[in-house]
Amino acid sequence: MAEQSNRKDESDELLKRADALLTRMRGAGTPAAGSAAREIPTLTEAAAAQGTDPGIPTLTEIVPAERLPSMPASTGEVISRVQAQNLEHTLYQRLKRDLDQQITQIVKERFMPDIGTALDAALAKISMDVKADINSMVRASIEETLRAQMKNLRKPVDTETAPQEAEAAAGGRASADPSPFAAALAKSYEPAAIEARWYSTWEKNGYFRAGLDESNPQCYCILLPPPNVTGTLHMGHAFQHTLMDALTRYHRMRGYNTLWQPGTDHAGIATQIVVERQLEAEGISRRALGRDAFVERVWRWKEESGSAITRQMRRLGASCDWARERFTMDEGLSAVVTEVFVRLHEQGLIYRGKRLVNWDPVLKSAVSDLEVESEEEDGTLWHIRYPLASGAAFLVVATTRPETMLGDVAVAVHPDDARYQAYVGKEVLLPLTGRRIPVIADDYVDPAFGSGCVKITPAHDFNDYQVGLRHRLEPWPIFTLDARLNDNAPAAYRGLDRYEAREKVLADLKDQGLIAQVVPHKLMVPRCGRTGAVVEPMLTDQWFVKMDSLAKAGLDAVARGEVRFVPENWTATYNDWLTRIQDWCISRQLWWGHRIPAWYDSEGNIFVARTKQEAQARHRQAMLERVRAGVRVTASDLRHDEDVLDTWFSSALWPFSTLGWPADNPALRMYLPSSVLVTGFDIIFFWVARMVMMTLPFTGKAPFREVYITGLVRDAEGQKMSKSKGNILDPLDIVDGIGPEALIEKRTASLMDPRQAEAIAAATRRQYPKGIPAFGTDALRFTFASLASHGRDVKFDLSRCDGYRNFCNKLWNATRFVLMNCAGSDTGIDEQLPVEPSVADRWIVSRLQRAEAEAQRAFREYRFDNLARAIYELTWDEYCDWYVELAKVQLAAGGEARSRATRRTLARVLETILRLAHPVIPFITEALWQKVAPLAGKHGPSVMLARYPEPQREKLDEAAEREIALLKDLTNACRTLRSEMNVAPSQKLPLLIQGDRGRLEAFAPYLVALARLAEVVIVEGPLPAAGAPVSIVGDYRLMLKIEVDTSAERERLHKERLRLEAEIAKAQAKLENRDFIGRAPPLIVAQEKERLARFAATLAKVNEQLQQLA
């Protein structure tokens, strides 16, 4: 089926037809329709008309006037390109929101009803998918309008051919009035506006397309773990997709051939269940509908909801090659599935047989071991007496599932168990059935548990099955496929459900006095991961893949290092599973999935073939041979196997089925093995290991070189996000924001258990009283990156998003600053002109080199947290906090060459930062790069096509780094001094510094500006004594020269001095008084002396302070 690839064509086709219809109606169509249709403008007309044609609504009719940006009057005023871009951008943003709605509205209102209905249906059908196309139509229209507008607005000078002049003219105004360039970027960062604009541009221009240049030896490929086709994007996807997109964009920018292979999975069980529920809601049963109709129905559901997840991925900026999108049930991929099945069967690696499998009685299908999830539940251990056939004695067996006793074929004891040795080989009478069953001895029995006797039910227990095989006991199945008792059970129990049977068995045993003991017991209950039904081991005919040789190859591939896990410790998990693997049950008794390519004749012979024709041919061949051998045969038609394959069977083939295998082609040659698989640990077994095992034998190559295992995304409390817990977050709600009511509505809708709704609503209200603000895609992606450290689950905390949105805002504003100062000015693009880089310029370039090296290492090691940090710190802590501030000083004071160097550095470093950050935050970097790149001498349609910076070690300038470190220290020391001295922020003071005069003279202007000083006074020799504390930084001693108003302080100190002097005088007088000395006790005299000394000391301090203030 080519539905996927046809979708876009279909949409285009519909649009075209709609357009054609419009044109016809507008033209010489039927008179009635013609007049009505004349009122409906094309988008271009709507945007361009502006009231020129009374028959066509103007822009303001479609969009309320107050929503339109003010347009300059058409008076021949000069408009700069930046202005025009800005105008276009704003206009586009505001229009975009309203237009498609408005158009639909107008169409509805003004079209004749019959056509209207048809078009309505068409619009409704395409509206979602076509949004992007409408966007580009709107864009095109607006571009057209603006071009027309600019013709009127522009001076005769053509800015296209003389951009320097035009920019210079605008730049000249910028110095006096920065508005043109401030306006070039909105005052603050608004993600929605940017994001809407760029994705379609990238996609339209084919930037995501796979590189197929075979002369380039560097190829980079990531396989998207195909999400469920009918699913929606959750936080785990968003997290992993962010990392994959960053990796893809990084390597694309490094010049690799790049492919991010997208696609979706048919997700057999999950999808079938969803559609079955829909049918139930309509009161239709799947079986009543019939297989073909049901499958048809699932396809329809897939068509309706199938693109939801890929639309969401686009919102996150995922740069997949959508043209190569695949679906596991596409014709091509289905053919690969059949081919692989047939080949494996030919090699004897697929077989069919009656085996004990995990059976879901609700789904009525086998499920694989992996799909069974055991959970501890409270149960009971019943001790039941089995009377010996020979006499009055009993053997007591313990069981948690008494109903299965009806299928018992033996009682087992441990061979060394002295208590029971006498009974081995004897028989017991199985209660309720009257069957006689043997007592056997087997190591499997744990004498310490229960009574030491185990009932053996081979047909419904995996361990018992093994015991049965060892002792050649015939299994005695007692359940039907929906877990009711079958005819092997005594008549009284037939038809009962397994739990009803349990009750009845227990009651009957009790009546017969055969229950010896009832003990509460915790046990693990195996449930199907999908339906939650308790799984019943069941003997059924199923298809299996023989795993031993495949597993061996899978283990070897990892051991040889062909596939490497990151972090490495997952290798152990992988190895452990593969060494203990059992044969893989691949048949499912479902309707939605790949039909097993096997046919049966009336005698039950199996013919595995690629097509029915092939199977028939083999059948005829076999019959001929038997006829020749003289066997009588009856002709019969072949019956197709009813079962479908496990979803994971087709997923296991993903690495080569998506690349056009088995046909040799460039993509297969270049992108297998793929570079890295990014996924969660939860599908190492389901998918990762199976891809390794299936890809190796069919292609001789590993499916991927590395497997990066991400953590799981949990909520802020560390809980797993799940619908039933009501703690799910939709990544797009973080991007776009959501109100509290809508969020609660979302979380409580379609709950399995509606009683939880209230608790969830309350918890949600508590946690998000105001809902979730819009953070934008970039902030979300940056957050994911920063949380992606190794070996840890991710507790998703919205406050981190907050921080990273602020980062985006910082980047935005830094760019505004650079544009204000550099746009229209000389940024040193002409290498002939003299430049005079300062130590600050050299420093920031050096820091940039370090950050680039760190980023490169982070990508190599999948340390996205370090990557995010490197970018964050460089941008904020170095570039914005320091370099930009230093640059202000240089621009204010420097000569022409120094200013040119400063602007050059400002622009070039920012431009590099934008490229550096682009893999993580693609949207904002693209928007800003468009403005910054020309200033840095770079040109190109997209930052995506610009090369990622290569770190160049030799450019590290440690001398400059030391100098700036010193300058930072000095600045901080000044700030400390100011705060210690309680100097008002507005107050400027001179700073006295003693130290290397040459350096200080270089630092002085920066210090004056950054530390808000009046001047820097360089002091030879020791610093003069003064009131301020002295700071020491390295070899430098510095102090503020306080010239603040100290009169109040002086007055206070003066008063204090007077008081002290008075006290001292009094004390001295006392001590000089002979009467006092003579009569007072010595202790008192000593005290008085102490007092005097204390006063004297305090007075000395006060005097010192006064002197300092003076």
Added chain:
RNA sequence: GGGUGCUUAGCUCAGCUGGUAGAGCGUCGCCCUUACAAGGCGAAGGUCGGGAGUUCGAGACUCUCAGCACCCACCA
């Protein structure tokens, strides 16, 4: 029962081959300084889960104990 992680500031987490404990958010104080209040400057806050060992020196290495989380296998 087997395995794998984790335990560092109020919260979320960094901390590479052992060498003076870090970031973001939150809190508090002062500033609406001409890119940015989604900002700037500053401050408080930690015997790095407990114990032992190796070492001149341990958040890091070894052992042990405890707690938390997850995976696998299971005793009927």
